[in-house]
Structures are given as C-alpha cells and as structure tokens.
Amino acid sequence: MKHLHSIGAAMAAAALLTATTVGAAPTASAAATRYEAESATVTLGAVASDHRGYSGTGFVNGDNVIGSSVDRHGDVAVNGTVVSAARSFPSTGTWDDWATATVTAAVDAGANRVRLTSTSAAGLPDLDSLDVEPTAPSADYQAEDAALTRAAVATNHTGYTGTGFVDYTNAAGSAVEFTVSATAAGTAPLAFRYANAGTTDRPMDIAVNGTVVAAGVSFPSTADWNTWATRTVGAPLRAGSNTVRATAVTASGGPNLDRLQVGTAADTTAPTRPGTPSCSGLTPNALTLSWGAATDDVGVSAYDLYEHGNKIAEAPGTATGQRLTGLAPGTTYTLAVVARDASGNASPASVATECTTPAGSDPPPSRPGTPAVSAVTSTGATLSWAASTDDRGVVGYQVRSGAAVLATVAGTPPATTTAVTGLACDAPFTLTVVAEDTAGGWSPPSAPVSFTTGACRSDGGVPGSPSVLSSGWTVPWGIAWLPDGRSALVTERDSFKVFTLTTGGTRTLAGTVPDAVTTNGEGGLLGVAVDPNWSGNHYVYFMHTAAEGNRIVRMTWTGTSLGGYTVLLQGIGKNQYHNGGRLAFGPDGYLYASTGDAETPADAQDKNSLNGKILRLTTAGRPAPGNPFGNYVYSYGHRNPQGLAFDRNGRLWEAEFGNAKRDELNLIKPGANYGWPTCEGDCTVAGMTNPKASWPVDQASPSGIAIVRNVVYMAALRGERMWRIPINGDSESVSTPTSYYVGTYGRLRTVAKVPGADQLWLTTTNADNNGGAADGADKVFRIAIG
Template sequence: MRPQALLPWCLSLALAVPLVGLTPASARAATDYQAEDAVISQGTVATNHTGYTGTGFVDYTNVKGSYVEFSVSASAAGTSALTLRFANGTSTDRPMDLSVNGTVVASAVSFPATADWNTWATRTVDVPLTAGTNKIRATATTADGGPNLDRVSVAAAADTQAPTRPGQPSCSDIGEDGLTLAWGAATDNVGVTAYDLYEHGNKIAEAPGNATGKALTGLAPNTTYDLTVIARDAAGNTSPASLVVDCTTKPSSDTTPPTRPGTLAVSGVTANSADLSWGASTDDRAVTAYDIRSGTTVYQTVTSGTSATLTGLACDSPYTLNVVARDAAGNTSDQSNSVAFTTKACTTDGGVPSSIATLSTGWTIPWGTYWMPDGKTALVTERDDFRVWKVTKDGTRTQVGTVPNAVTTNGEGGLLGVAVDPKWDTNHHVYFMHTAAEGNRVVRMTYDGTTLSDYTVLLKGIKKNRYHNGGRLAFGPDGCLYVSTGEAQTPDLAQDKNSLNGKILRMTTDGKPAPGNPFGNYVYSYGHRNPQGLAFDRNGRLWEAEFGNSSKDELNLIKPGADYGWPTCEGSCNVAGMTNPKATWNVSEASPSGIAIVRNVVYMASLRGERLWRIPINGDNESVGTPTAYYVGTYGRLRTVTKVPGADQLWLSTTNCDNNGGAADGSDKLFRVTID
C-alpha cells in the first residue's frame, strides 16, 4: 500500500513558523579553570552553597577592587570566548572589570541577580589572548564586591575569516607529463595552512600554507589544464578561487602508437550487456589502456586484460563497436575490426526512450527548467546571461525577463535553478537560485504569465566559489521548497550541520526553515559535494544526483537528517553513520546534473559522460535496477532533464556552450524524448 499524500505544511503553516538561525561555526572545545585554584585577593574559597563544580567557589569580599586572577594558556594569538559561571543571590547587580595581562578589555560587565545563591548562571565575553600564558583578572567595581565565582571556561573563538584570494597562477618547467604551478601568496588573519589546486572543479593536489608553488606530475602530454588555486586556513575557511591559468603540456617524445588490437569478438549478449574479447596490442614502451568505442565515442576503458563485460547498454538496440589501444603518451592504435550486434528485447517495466526530436535551438547554457501548474508552458533559465524564458510545448520561446543581482563565477555559478509555486494561480510566485556578489541566494519573483517583477531575497549566506554551487530547486509533495547547495570547494562545510553549504535545504515559501526539519534549521540532509539533480517519485521520496570529485558520481535516496558522506566518502564506503548511494558511476561516464522520474524510472542527464542514464526503481523498494545509457556522445553535454506533465515524455537540454564544452554561444538545444 502506498503512503497517503503528505500535507502541504510549507504552504499552509508557513506564517506560523519562526525563523531559526544558523550558528556561524561548529561547537568549540573549552578549557575550564576553577576559581578556587586561581589567585584570590579579598575573597575566600567557600562550599556553603550547592551546585558548584570543582572543590568550591570564590566568595568575593564586599569591597571594590576584590578580584580573582586566572592563568590561562592559549596555543595561538587571537580572540577567545571567556565564560564565567557565577551566582548572585542578592537583588543588586555586581559588575566586574575583565582584564588581560593588566589591560581592561571589558569594563563593568554585568553579573545580575540569580534566583538565589544556589542558582548558577553564565556570562560570556570575547577577549584577546596572546600565545602562551595570559593573566585574566575579574575585579569587582562596586563596594558590593563581585558575585560568587565558580569557574571560567576559555574557548578559542571561531575563526570565520577566510584567506584572501591567491595571486595569479603561472606555469613553468612545462614538460610532457608535468609542470610547476606557482601563485601569489594569500594572507589570513590567523594563517594560511594549505593551498588546494583544482582543475576544472576537481581537486588534483595540495601544497602547504608556506608554499607558493607545486610540481604537478602524472599529466597527459599535449593537454591543456585549466588550473586555479584556493587558500585554506586551520579552521577550514577557504578563499575565493584564484584567477585561471591555462597551461598546455608538451607533445610527447613518444610518437609510436601501439599496434592494432587482435580480433575483436562478442558473445553473451543480453538486453543490457555484452561480453567482448580481443587480441593484445604491443607498444615500444607499454600499452596502458584499451578503449571500447562506438565510432570514436568511448563506452568503457579497460586498464587490465583484453576482455570486458560492457554494461549499461540500451535494450533492443543495435551496436557497432571497436577497440583501440593507448599508451602513456596518448598515442592510439588503429582500431580493431568492428563487431555488430543487437541487444535482447526490453523486458523491464517503466518504458524506455523510443524517440528524440529537437524541440528548440539557439540556447546558451540553459540550466533550469520547471513547468507551470497548467502544464502548458515551462520556464527555462540561462546560466550566464541571467535570462528567463517561457517555452510552449511546441518549442516556441519568449523571454519574460532577467533575474537582478545575478553574477557569474567563470565556472559553475550564475542563474541556476527555477521552481514555480504550487499555488501560482493565486500568488504568481516563482523562485530562483542564483549567484550574487556575496554568495548564492534563493529569491522569489512575481510572474504574471508574461513578465517577471518584484525581486525578493528569501535566503542568502550560501557560500559561493568558482565551482560547486549546487543550484537545483524543486517543490515536494509537502509544499516545501527543496534546494541543493554545493560545498563551494570547501569540503568541511558539507559535514557542518550549521552551514548552508553541501546540503539539501528544505524551506517554506516565505523563506523560513520548514517545520519538522531534523536539526531545527534549513538543513534537510548533509554530506553532499555538489548535488544538482532533485526529483520526487510516486511515493513522495526524494532522489538526488551528485557530482563526485575523481572517483564516483552518485544517485542517492534522500532521507531527513542523513549524512551522505562527503568528504569522508566518495561513492560507497563502510563508515558508521554515513549513507551509501543507491547507484554509482565512474566520473567519465556520468558527471550528472538534472534528474527526472517517469513511470518509476529515474532519468539522469550527464555532462562529461554525454549520455542519458536510465535507472529503474525496484517497485516501491529502496533499491534500483541496472542503469542503462542512451544517446552516448550524440548530443554532447546533457544538463537538465524534466518530465513533461500529462505525458510519458522528457525535455532534455544541453550545455555545450559552458566553459567545459567550449561551443559557440547559441549552440545549445532543447530536445523532446518520448518514453514507450
């Protein structure tokens, strides 16, 4: 039996939900210092009241100038949080001056009355400490003396200041398989501890904080690398990405390709796979890999042996495949003979893509697509131009406006997701996620069917960077708005439940945390690297697609409060408390963005993989069947896939014009896929 439909809590109760703020940093460990162990002037150690810690407390003499002085250690200079635990059983405030190493840093700090002398309270003040031992003194400022003082706790204040952006990178000592990357040093209020080196959003190396250069090895010859540098401090704060440098390795001195592979043969053909084997190639140095191809499109790479089971094939479909050998220099052999076969008939339920047609052309990075409630038109965003279009079912498009305050990041930021309010007929509200000057925002605008207006910020403070900005929006059956956010190239944020980054957020339509969220804030799930695909199945469950770094991309079933592992896990792992994905792919085969569900099947658009993955959900279980791929290498980088209301159809968009695709502006397309 399927569960009953969820109540639209986020729509009907939004005005009754208080805004729950996020704290800026994780909890900090504190060191306790007991007052009875400190230096006491005009006071005594007492035990005649209850509730104290340690062996007693200090009872100040009722004179001005009585004090308690603590010797406090600090590992580094900086601001620390000083918490004094006190009791004041009178009706009179007993203020004190707080000094550090003889200098008053907080004067006449209030210590008001507590219920009685057995009731303890705390007062926290930020104070500057030097590295090493510090003398902290709490001195009474009135003739009533100070309160009873139990202890002080000292915690290094959270460092929330990010390093500055590293200086312009440059390359030297460029060889066939390596180069030296140099950059200008970043600065930080405490200190830069490391530099992370990225190539097109994937971390490839790191260097210590006192370095301004790093030798990169293991690169491919005659290849251009798009490199940026990010500075990081001990608290995990990361700088904006440096400016980009494109560096091209030298052509290899090894120009001899491997020999042609031996005879390619096929056997064991099923609906979704085939067994292949071939004769070994030879090379003057070494064969490093074999690519199984259709034409020149690589389906699978084999690094060991001369056979493979090729999976992910579409059922009842013809294939013509060949194999080429590669060496470390990137030289490729002549292709083997070709083998042709047709996979077995489709036996799975849920239908399969049966046809694809071009619906609309002339696009430049169409990123988000969302249907209006009437199912007659959809809104489509363009990432770098910040434009919003109305598109009819026959592909006719009309610009309805732009989103103000949007900026690019020269990477993956800009105007991203769009969602339409389920009650649009009455409120005309639509929602966008976009990059702004200070970070990423969720905003609301009014759309009357023709024009956008009334820009309103609902949520800001989502950190941005060149890459890993997330950006997908979706309304759930509960009427709540779900938002995917990347970790902004700051992996530690994904595990911080008080951060908005590396999360799936759940919020009301007026911008408040949704009622029932697991941590009392916006966070619905965490441990995400760069989540982009969001879709709800027939049981109201949320599925999500997520970019990996260099190992595995993921399809996840999202549950409230669950930890999806990043940066501890990439793909599946055996770490207690972390939730494994339902399916994974090598990043060369996927790099997923949008997902949609038609007839209990997840369809996942892939960028680097240049294919549409079909992943059947196993009935109403929490598992999926064998993924299969369509349109491999045919249309380029596939960004967003969206179900067409009232039909077994999908809209599928490309983003070949982005910085990874490099196609001319206006080259992207919108396709219609029919499921039979």
C-alpha cells in the same frame, strides 16, 4: 580537542610507529596546527614522495605488505596513555586517495606526545600529517540572570543548572536576552539547554545584536520537563559585548530555558584570492604550476589545486608553485588554485589557466585488433580484441562510443576482453577500443564493431529517440513547469535570462534575474521552481550566484514580466565550481535546494554551514518546521548535488558529482550524512549513508534527474549520456542502470518530466566552458517514454 589526521593510502608498514611532540593551550581557542609525519620519529618506516596529494614534503611509508583492501588498526596514545584502542583505518582505494580519521583526547598545556602504534601484522596506513586543534571551554550564561520578556524564573522541575530556569509565557514574542562577551570577532557556537514536555515544537528566532541570525530554530519535545536537551546554532559575534535574544515565534511560546553556553568565536575570514596561475616546465607528463600568494588574517595553511573543479593536488601554504605529474601528453588542462587557512576557510578560486602538455616523442601504442562481440543481451555485450603493442608496455584499454568511455581495462598487461554493461535495450551501438601506454599516450582507435542490444523489458517503459523541441540556447540550466502544463520557465546560466518555452517549441523572453553574476565556472543563474500555491501568488523561485555568494530568491511572474525580486536566503558560499543550484518543491509544500561545498569540503560535514547540503525552507525563506537540526539543513555530507526529484511515494532522490572516483544517486532522508569528503561512493564509515547507485566519473558527472513511471532518468555531462535507473517497486533499492544516447548529443544537463504525459524534456550544455561549443549551440529535446 585533538584531531589525529591520518591520511592513508591503502598499503602500509608492517609495524610502523610514529611519535609526534605537539603543543597545546587547552584554555584558549586556536586554529588547527599541522605536524607533518615526515618530521616525526619513525620506526620501521621511511619518508616517501612517490604518490600524489600529500601535504608538506612527503609522507611516511613503512615496509610494504600485500592487501590493498585491508582495514588497518592502530592504538592512539597521548602522553603514554592509549586514548583510542585499535583505531580503524579502512582502505582509501589507491595510493593517491587520502582520508582523515579523527580522535578526541584530553591534552596538557605545553608539550604533548602523540604516538600511533600498529596493532596487527597488516601495519598502519601511510601517514601524511597530524592536525591538532585545541578547543577552549564554553562560557556559561544562566537564563535566570538574563533579561526576560513575558517569561519568569522557575524552580519547579529538576535537572537544571544554576539557581533556576526560565519559563516562557505561552505567547509569540516572549523572549530571553543574554548579554555575552567575545574576545574576538567571528562565528561562535551558541548552545541553548532547554526542556519541552509534550509533542509541540516551540521554535524560536535567535538574534544577535538585534539581527536574526537563525530564524524559526526548532526546539522539539524532550519527553518531559525534567529532561534537558541542547540546541546549538552558529552565530557571528563581534569582539566585546553582544546581546543574544531567543524569541518565541508561535502561540505556544518558547521551551523552558536553563542556560546559554557560548563557545569561542572561530576564524571565519577566508584567504584572499590567489594570483593568476601560470605554467612552466611542460613535458608530456608533467608541468609546474605557479601562482601569486594569497594572504590571510591568520595565515594560509594550504593551497588546493583544481582541474575543472576536481582537486588533483595540494601544496603547503608557504608554496607558490607545485610540480604536477602523471599527466597525459598532448592534453589541455584547465587549472585553478584555492587558498585555505587552518580553520578550513577557502578563498575564491584563482583565475583559471589553460596549460597544454606537449605531445612527446614516445610513440603511441599500436592500434588494437578489431573487436569481436559475444554474449549480447538487452543491456550489454562482451568485447574481445587482439592486444596492442608498445615499446614501453600497454597499461590499459578503453572501450568507447565516439569520445564517450563505456568501459576501462587496466593491468600489466591488461586483459583484452571486457563486459560492456549499462547499454540501452534494443539499440544499435558502434564501439572502438583504444590502448594506453606507460607515458600516457593513446593509440589510434581500433576498427569499429557494430551490434544491436536485445529487446526491451516493459517495466517502467523506455525512452524513445529524442526530437529537437527548441534550439539556439546557451547553457539552459533549470526547467520548472507552469500550472497550465503547456509551458515551462527555463533559465540560462550565463546570460541570467529566463524564458518561457511551450510544448509547441515557442520560446519567449520572460526577463532577467537581478544581481546574478558568473563565476567563470559553474555559477550563475541556476535552478527555478514554481510555487504550488501559484493561483494565490504567482511566485517563482530562483537560485543564483551573487556578489556575496549564492542566493535563493523569489519573484512574481505576471505572464508577461518578472518582478518583485526578494531575497529569501543568502550567505550560501560560492566558488568557481561546486555551487549546487537545483530547486524543487516537495509534496509537503516546502522548497528543497541543493548546495555545493564551494570547494571547501569540510563545510559539507558542518551542520551549521549552508554548503554541501540539501536545504528545506518555507516560501517565506524560513527553515521548514521539523528540519532535523533546527536550521535550514535537511541532509548533509554532499559535494556538489544538482539533481532533485520526488517519486510516487513522496521520497526525495538526488544526483551528485563525485571528485575523481564515483558519482552518486542517493535516496535522501532527513538528518542523514552522505559522506563527503570522507566517502565518495560506497564506504563502511559508521554514520554515513551509501548511495543507491554510483558510476565512474567519466561515465556520468550527473546534473538533473526526473522520475517517470517509477524510473529515475539522470542527465550526464562528462559521460555524455542519459542514464535510466528503475526503482524496485516501493523499495529503497534500484535495478541495474542502463544508458541512452551515449556520445550522441554531447553534454546533457537537465531532464524534466512533462506534466500529464510520459514524456521528458532534455537539455544540452555544450556551450559551457567544458563543452567549448559556440553560444547558441545548445538544444532542448523532447523524448517519449514508451
């Protein structure tokens, strides 16, 4: 297999031609090898380094053409033969936004020549690198040669391979056990070829060397006994001999089983944690970040540099330092480093380091003129102001409510008028305008202007003014209502404590969740859910970070104490940021859980990984029946989902953090791919699902959501507001979002509907590492929907 790793930046060469000679050994598995574009043969182009985010020492840029939204195309040829004609390379947004395009092609052992040729006058995208990943053929193990338990070899259907297939007895416990060999330890794909007539699913437990590695894997209908399908699971193998056992778990027994194909074990060992970063060479707009090298059993291929969980740069695996440019003067950056190997395994994040750029000597822009307000509606207004001046030029304006950004204007020079949208109806606003110069300096705010939006529409109701229900909290994260409807369980992320909170505001310590640890970022004690069969078991569920990763666990709440700690699912990757963590029971009685990509974006697209997903499981910790891939995964392609809520039609809505461009509100469907890391917000990539609404990250960074009277309410952290998003009846679309409490209460984490009432509970997390407030500074608010 060969992957063409073309990282594009929206503008390109008119007729760029790149050729790379690569080596491959198609009979042996290998990690991806990177070939930098700047080392290739280039026609009508040149090596450049004037944008950020590339790997190696630069990227290839050709003769510039106008049209940053153009979809560019090129022929991909291997050894002189075109293997992908007019391959599409759509816009990535800006010069600093990079994406990956993948092509599969046959390669020869030894040297191969890969050539990418533009097929239109628009040329090709900027090219950063080519990743080549040879893949070994799978080893075949015929089911008729395996050890059988309550099963027999048969030949009475067609289409099987080998000399026959295995027919399971219709009984739980019937099994086929293969003995397979692996040349190296690691996670390998196990592909079971099966047939299953009728409509009955025949799930099986897959065990390796006596340990169940995939419970209740679905083997759904294949129409008839002569129609064969493949079900693949990833499983850890040790070097040498292994047993793989497929055991039926229901009275229907297993499907007819033809063979098992075992792929080559992949490298699953992550690099070690990089050494603590330090900063040097600070200027108003740049700094050099240095760190201690990580180690890896194969080798570190790259370092990802993060600022508060957002990737801002990448360095090669041989580097222990990187110059960061385009920074703002007088600004504190919280920086951490993650090491990555060629297989995509990511290390734990380094200790975070705070670095503050100096203010600089460049004078800031002058204060913009006092804004004038016009065209006031129930959800917005137009602001106009006199231009700011600067010795180097003004490049942008922000309209702010306190410190919260409501609108941005960019240009050279930027316009001095803009529409401010998404405002709460019938609400007062006091806004200012600030200007930015080319050095990243900000002007003093303009004189404020005040106005009141128009009257509200009654559709779905609108939220009233919050009242404090309870104070003295430190990062209250999850809320789950108890069946009495008068009290809820509330988790604190960093203390690992669980409290009960009544509708009257009484808070009582319920207990502490064992084995919970912090990540000094966004991990800790996260979501909580209450079993729908509460009267029969008194079970409550938590998601928390533990030593080995994130876990979903079950405990018993007696009304006075928590006990009976039981792990239902572990092995969900963790990192300093991107841990997901929300839990919610669906109308189907199954538990839904959101997981982040743990700062390893590729895992979001791996359907055998638990990360970057919405998971769906039973209360016993098994994959829920009917899951689309026969494992825990319900949907995939998520970056850091933290909001889950079901509407009146039983549909699941989800809120998700973006990286640098767009946050998302998604309508979740089983098996759907929501795009990360290829897409952030809307995109046109086939097979990827667009959000129903999206926002710039400085206006949202969403966590919890709740639905009241067919309206989604979304708590926003960085945006410091609560968004109101009406669902259009029973359709799959939403109306224009509007925002409430902008900049008034700080970072808003979780919103939950009060049972039996048109009310919300809303929590702040100003005491977290981003808010900087003292412990005990957070509150729980009560809001009536009128």
